[in-house]
Amino acid sequence: MSQNIILQVDEVWKTFGGLVALGGVSLKLHQNEILGLIGPNGAGKTTLFNVIAGAFRPDRGTVIFKHENITGLKPNRRCHLGISRTFQIPKPFLDMSVLDNVVVGAYFGSARRIGIEAARDAAVEILNFVGLDKQKDYPAKNLTIGERKKLELCRALAAKPDVLLLDEVVGGLHSSEVKEIMEVIKRINQSGVAILMIEHVMKAVMGVSQRIVVLQYGKKLAEGTPDEIVQNEEVIAAYLGGKRDAAS
Ligand SMILES: Nc1ncnc2c1ncn2[C@@H]1O[C@H](COP(=O)(O)OP(=O)(O)OP(=O)(O)O)[C@@H](O)[C@H]1O
Numbered sequence: 001m002s003q004n005i006i007l008q009v010d011e012v013w014k015t016f017g018g019l020v021a022l023g024g025v026s027l028k029l030h031q032n033e034i035l036g037l038i039g040p041n042g043a044g045k046t047t048l049f050n051v052i053a054g055a056f057r058p059d060r061g062t063v064i065f066k067h068e069n070i071t072g073l074k075p076n077r078r079c080h081l082g083i084s085r086t087f088q089i090p091k092p093f094l095d096m097s098v099l100d101n102v103v104v105g106a107y108f109g110s111a112r113r114i115g116i117e118a119a120r121d122a123a124v125e126i127l128n129f130v131g132l133d134k135q136k137d138y139p140a141k142n143l144t145i146g147e148r149k150k151l152e153l154c155r156a157l158a159a160k161p162d163v164l165l166l167d168e169v170v171g172g173l174h175s176s177e178v179k180e181i182m183e184v185i186k187r188i189n190q191s192g193v194a195i196l197m198i199e200h201v202m203k204a205v206m207g208v209s210q211r212i213v214v215l216q217y218g219k220k221l222a223e224g225t226p227d228e229i230v231q232n233e234e235v236i237a238a239y240l241g242g243k244r245d246a247a248s
Pocket residue numbers: 016019020021039040041042043044045046047048
């Protein structure tokens with residue numbers, strides 16, 4: 001494993017009954033990189049996230065994080081080691097304040113036991129960083145969809161990850177909100193966090209990723225820079241043909 005690879009997935013297989021969700025997928029995420037993960041519905045993207053985050057144990061294959069084989073570790077151990085994720089559909093504690101939602105993430109997500117005051121300070125800092133500080137005292141149920149996506153980011157950041165897995169953080173948002181969240185993602189990355197992001201909004205994922213991996217039917221169809229991917233005939237046929245915003 002080369003020095004600057006922080007996360008490596010090797011030949012991962014995951015089946016559900018007779019369905020092969022992942023059929024030998026490998027990828028590498030470099031330190032400080034943003035790697036986009038795209039592909040049609042059902043391609044296996046979220047299953048791969050579940051394997052990396054520890055929600056699913058693969059049938060075969062390994063997940064290496066910071067040179068350690070973490071394939072058998074539970075999700076909370078992986079979180080403490082430095083892998084954090086967001087979910088496609090945010091599920092905050094609806095009756096709790098925005099601030100308290102992030103405090104919970106900071107208190108339980110940190111590798112090192114921290115006190116409640118330190119967790120609160122960390123949460124305030126993250127809310128400022130992401131731009132959700134004005135809403136910090138609202139109950140989470142009062143947030144707009146865009147604000148819930150930002151809260152989901154804050155909750156993931158509260159664990160102080162080295163690798164952040166983002167599952168469709170801009171899906172369903174207006175273009176101004178998409179732009180705002182992509183700027184936040186760039187700043188998170190510039191602060192030293194490597195990012196693997198699943199995204200169907202092509203303008204967003206192509207705009208921030210250094211490299212893109214394309215999955216189809218649980219296999220890697222292509223890998224390359226955004227420019228290479230938008231010109232790849234197989235990718236256009238399998239996926240980008242229906243995405244009119246792909247190249248713009
Ligand atoms: N827990 C599960 N039990 C059974 N089948 C599953 C399970 N999770 C995923 N699958 C199946 O595995 C395949 C890959 O699903 P997955 O959610 O990983 O795709 P995806 O690329 O994330 O799709 P989308 O873009 O729609 O989110 C699909 O056929 C899906 O129905």
